[in-house]
Amino acid sequence: MAGVAGDRRIVSEGAGEPATLSEVAYQRLRADIVSGALDAGKPLRLEALKQRYGLSFSPLREALMRLQSERLVFSTALRGFSVAPLSRAEMKDATETRILIESDALRRSMRNGDDDWEAAIVAAFHALSLQAERQSRLSGEVGAVDMHAMDERHYQFHRALIAHCGSPRLLDLADQLYVETQRYRLPCLVGRVAGTPARDVAAEHQQIMDATLRRSEDAVRYLAEHYRRTADIIEASTVWPSSA
Amino acid sequence: MAGVAGDRRIVSEGAGEPATLSEVAYQRLRADIVSGALDAGKPLRLEALKQRYGLSFSPLREALMRLQSERLVFSTALRGFSVAPLSRAEMKDATETRILIESDALRRSMRNGDDDWEAAIVAAFHALSLQAERQSRLSGEVGAVDMHAMDERHYQFHRALIAHCGSPRLLDLADQLYVETQRYRLPCLVGRVAGTPARDVAAEHQQIMDATLRRSEDAVRYLAEHYRRTADIIEASTVWPSSA
DNA sequence: CAATAGAAAATTTTCGAAAGAAATCCAATC
DNA sequence: GATTGGATTTCTTTCGAAAATTTTCTATTG
Numbered sequence: 001m002a003g004v005a006g007d008r009r010i011v012s013e014g015a016g017e018p019a020t021l022s023e024v025a026y027q028r029l030r031a032d033i034v035s036g037a038l039d040a041g042k043p044l045r046l047e048a049l050k051q052r053y054g055l056s057f058s059p060l061r062e063a064l065m066r067l068q069s070e071r072l073v074f075s076t077a078l079r080g081f082s083v084a085p086l087s088r089a090e091m092k093d094a095t096e097t098r099i100l101i102e103s104d105a106l107r108r109s110m111r112n113g114d115d116d117w118e119a120a121i122v123a124a125f126h127a128l129s130l131q132a133e134r135q136s137r138l139s140g141e142v143g144a145v146d147m148h149a150m151d152e153r154h155y156q157f158h159r160a161l162i163a164h165c166g167s168p169r170l171l172d173l174a175d176q177l178y179v180e181t182q183r184y185r186l187p188c189l190v191g192r193v194a195g196t197p198a199r200d201v202a203a204e205h206q207q208i209m210d211a212t213l214r215r216s217e218d219a220v221r222y223l224a225e226h227y228r229r230t231a232d233i234i235e236a237s238t239v240w241p242s243s244a
Numbered sequence: 245m246a247g248v249a250g251d252r253r254i255v256s257e258g259a260g261e262p263a264t265l266s267e268v269a270y271q272r273l274r275a276d277i278v279s280g281a282l283d284a285g286k287p288l289r290l291e292a293l294k295q296r297y298g299l300s301f302s303p304l305r306e307a308l309m310r311l312q313s314e315r316l317v318f319s320t321a322l323r324g325f326s327v328a329p330l331s332r333a334e335m336k337d338a339t340e341t342r343i344l345i346e347s348d349a350l351r352r353s354m355r356n357g358d359d360d361w362e363a364a365i366v367a368a369f370h371a372l373s374l375q376a377e378r379q380s381r382l383s384g385e386v387g388a389v390d391m392h393a394m395d396e397r398h399y400q401f402h403r404a405l406i407a408h409c410g411s412p413r414l415l416d417l418a419d420q421l422y423v424e425t426q427r428y429r430l431p432c433l434v435g436r437v438a439g440t441p442a443r444d445v446a447a448e449h450q451q452i453m454d455a456t457l458r459r460s461e462d463a464v465r466y467l468a469e470h471y472r473r474t475a476d477i478i479e480a481s482t483v484w485p486s487s488a
Numbered sequence: 489c490a491a492t493a494g495a496a497a498a499t500t501t502t503c504g505a506a507a508g509a510a511a512t513c514c515a516a517t518c
Numbered sequence: 519g520a521t522t523g524g525a526t527t528t529c530t531t532t533c534g535a536a537a538a539t540t541t542t543c544t545a546t547t548g
Contacts, residue, residue, distance in 0.1 A: 019321035019539095020501065022309075046530070056503050057531085058302060065266075065306050069313045071413075077263035078509055080530060097413045104344050169315075169341045173417075263509095264531065290500065300533050305501085322539055324500060 025055050025063035033072050033083055034182050041241075044073070044081040070176055072183075088240055091184045095231040098177040102227075103220045105162035105170040110215045113164040118213055124160040125209050128153040132202055147189060151182070157205060161212055161223075188234050199229070269299050269307035277316050277327055278426050285485075288317070288325040314420055316427075332484055335428045339475040342421040343468045349406035349414040350467060354459045357408040362457055368404040369453050372397040376446055391433060395426070401449065405456055405467075432478050443473070 018024045029049075032038045049060050064081045067073040075081040084090075109117070131153045135146055155178060162174060204226045211219035262268045273293075276282045293304050308325045311317040319325040328334075353361070375397045379390055399422060406418060448470045455463035 022501080023321070045528095047528095058305070058502055061302070061531085062306060062309050065309050066313055069310055077267070078530060079511095093411050093413050097411065100344070100348050167337050167341065169337050266531080289498095291498090301501085302532055322500060323541095 020059070021055055022059040022062045025053060025059045026066055028053055029060075029063050029067060030070075030072060030179070033067070034179060034186065036183070036187055038083050040083050040183075041085040042083050044083060046080070071180060086183065086241065088235060091181070091231065091234060094177055094180045094184075095227055098174070098181060099224045099227050101170055101173045101177065102158075102162055102223060105165035105167065105174060106212065106220055106223060107217075108165040108167065108170075109162045110212060110219065112166050117160075117164045120163065121157075121160045121209060121212065124153070124157040125205060128157045128205065129202060147186075151186075161208070161219075184234050184238065185230065188237055199233070204229075264303070265299055266303040266306045269297060269303045270310055272297055273304075273307050273311060274314075274316060274423070277311070278423060278430065280427070280431055282327050284327050284427075285329040286327050288327060290324070315424060330427065330485065332479060335425070335475065335478060338421055338424045338428075339471055342418070342425060343471050345414055345417045345421065346402075346406055346471075347464045347468060349409035349411065349418060350456065350464055351461075352409040352411065352414075353406045354456060354463065356410055361404075361408045364407065365401075365404045365453060365456065368397070368401040369449060372401045372449065373446060391430075395430075405452070405463075428478050428482065429474065432481055443477070448473075 018027060029038075038044070044064065046057055046060060050056055053060070064073050064075065068075050068081070072084050073081050074084045131150050135150055138146070158178070159171075159174070162171065165171065204222070208219055208222045208226060211222055262271060273282075282288070288308065290301060290304060294300055297304070308317050308319065312319050312325070316328050317325050318328045375394050379394055382390070402422070403415075403418070406415065409415065448466070452463055452466045452470060455466055
């Protein structure tokens with residue numbers, strides 16, 4: 001029965017939530033852009049995407065529209081879509097905006113946060129540490145799967161810090177900026193062995209967490225430094241397109 | 245020839261820019277939501293919208309998707325779209341987020357701004373003053389057209405202040421938050437004669453501009469106070485839905 | 489009389505084809 | 519030889535109908 005024309009079940013079978021094909025298109029396109037499977041700047045021809053994902057125009061266009069407002073896709077009126085290009089300027093803007101948003105969110109979170117909030121931070125930090133340790137033990141060949149797991153924990157830790165800020169907008173923006181900056185982080189992580197200047201990321205996280213739990217303004221400074229350090233490393237170790 | 249089936253010219257005839265029907269749908273829906281022509285919380289049935297705007301599913305859905313990521317429209321997977329509801333909490337969140345964004349943008353703008361920037365601010369202030377004066381002279385019946393013109397100048401003034409911040413993201417966010425908060429401002433403006441506690445908005449603008457031109461940190465404080473004052477008035481004079 | 493299952497209606501979502509623009513190519517002209 | 523004009527091709531955008539899903543209604547049962 002599978003593959004027969006007219007077989008377009010929508011309901012999710014497994015654990016995931018994508019109830020519509022539009023959502024599927026969005027998630028897959030986003031993943032492929034962030035991971036670099038779709039090259040930056042490359043035009044996204046509808047026919048090719050239809051082929052690639054086995055979906056038709058409508059859900060694809062809806063997904064692209066959504067990705068456009070998240071700055072992952074660029075488009076001009078009657079000239080179609082393309083993967084948003086990468087550039088130093090964009091990377092820096094995303095980083096600084098992220099610092100602005102998360103600094104405020106962290107301050108508010110420290111003001112509002114309760115015991116559960118603290119517990120969640122400690123738990124997320126622990127999970128991240130375990131994953132990092134596991135990774136370093138099996139070092140050398142870092143599988144893509146591990147990198148994905150690592151990234152997920154990293155995301156969860158940073159999100160736990162600001163989770164109690166009380167502003168849905170700030171949380172949304174932080175999420176969006178996390179994804180945007182991930183485009184620059186990921187390719188840097190893959191071939192990172194080369195120019196790594198002995199950075200102890202785990203220690204930085206510990207420092208941020210400790211300051212956060214004692215409600216110190218230092219936490220905000222450490223967080224900003226953490227992000228700027230990453231940005232600097234990315235800027236240095238990325239091969240930027242000619243005129244950007 | 246007009247109206248004949250198959251007559252779907254896309255190219256804009258007049259001065260405007262909407263090159264696609266998707267763009268038309270976006271602009272009209274947005275205007276109708278902001279102005280309150282479409283009630284907050286009301287379901288947006290595709291068939292009804294198709295009727296109302298004379299467009300078909302595809303462009304409407306694309307526009308709704310875009311409006312959803314701008315928080316003007318709400319949607320659930322297979323249950324369709326609705327106008328995003330209004331609430332005290334959302335209004336406050338939008339206001340505080342706007343203050344966060346624009347404060348930073350204003351500081352950067354004061355750092356980067358050149359002569360042209362200053363000239364543009366003065367010009368925008370002047371245009372706003374003229375419009376306000378014209379309006380107060382013809383007071384009593386304030387036409388909707390005048391209100392629209394007034395709002396445009398108001399927007400232009402606030403935008404001129406932060407125009408040179410150098411961050412496309414901050415400018416986009418400011419624009420988005422301007423539109424979001426306009427939903428709360430507009431209905432309040434229409435019937436404002438009642439509870440107005442003798443507020444001199446023009447003076448507030450002048451104060452912000454003066455401080456900005458002399459590159460004083462006061463500008464940021466005045467701007468925040470300006471927005472919070474507006475939020476307070478809105479909160480007091482709005483009839484909020486029962487449980488929000 | 490409330491609760492439930494099943495059919496009917498309403499609505500959203502998706503598709504494939506058709507219409508409309510832009511980009512490309514090619515020949516004719518200056 | 520460069521340039522302009524027009525046809526051809528490629529691609530985006532839009533439509534209307536078909537499929538899938540949710541909601542509503544109704545009859546039946548405990």
